[in-house]
Amino acid sequence: MNVMIFSALAEPHRLAIIELLSEGPLQVGNIAERLELSQPQASKHLRVLTSVGLVQVQPVANKRIYKLRPQPLQELETWLETFRRSWDEKFDNPETYLHQLQTAENNKDHSK
Template sequence: MDNTTFIALAEPNRLRIVELLLEGPLTVGDIADGLGLRQPQASKHLRVLLDAGLVEVQAVANRRNYKLRLEPFQELDTWLETYRSIWDERFEALENYLKKLRNKENKQN
């Protein structure tokens, strides 16, 4: 897993841009308005997301629409899968422990 993805997503405004783009492609102006930023600020954040490969630009007439690229997020999901199984095991063990405590408590009452 490339750290570039994590670095790009660590900044709150860039993460919010990704969340906005979940709804579909947007222009810089749409993104700036959605986040309450000025266009130059939104453009700087989009440049980082572009460089990290998280978004791509589509030219439509005289507009540039930004949209999410699925591949980096699929890679991230695959990487996280390893940790999900670890946490699932731990949560299952915790659940079993809590059931034992409840059963023990019910037997004492």
């Protein structure tokens, strides 16, 4: 998984662009207008998102159409799923998890 995706998504305008593009492809001008950005600002953010593979650009005449690439987001979801399973196990059975924590704490206290 490309860890640079996290850096790209950490910027609020870029995250907002991803959310907009989840609705469908848009021209850079439409993105800028909807997010109340200047077109150069929107273009800068789109370059970053393109460089990490989250969006792709399709030139049509003198327009640039941007659309979301699902593959990086699917990779991110797969990576997060490993943590989700662990969290679900802990939250689905809190008594067992609490017992494990207490046992670990007791073992630590006895080893001193």
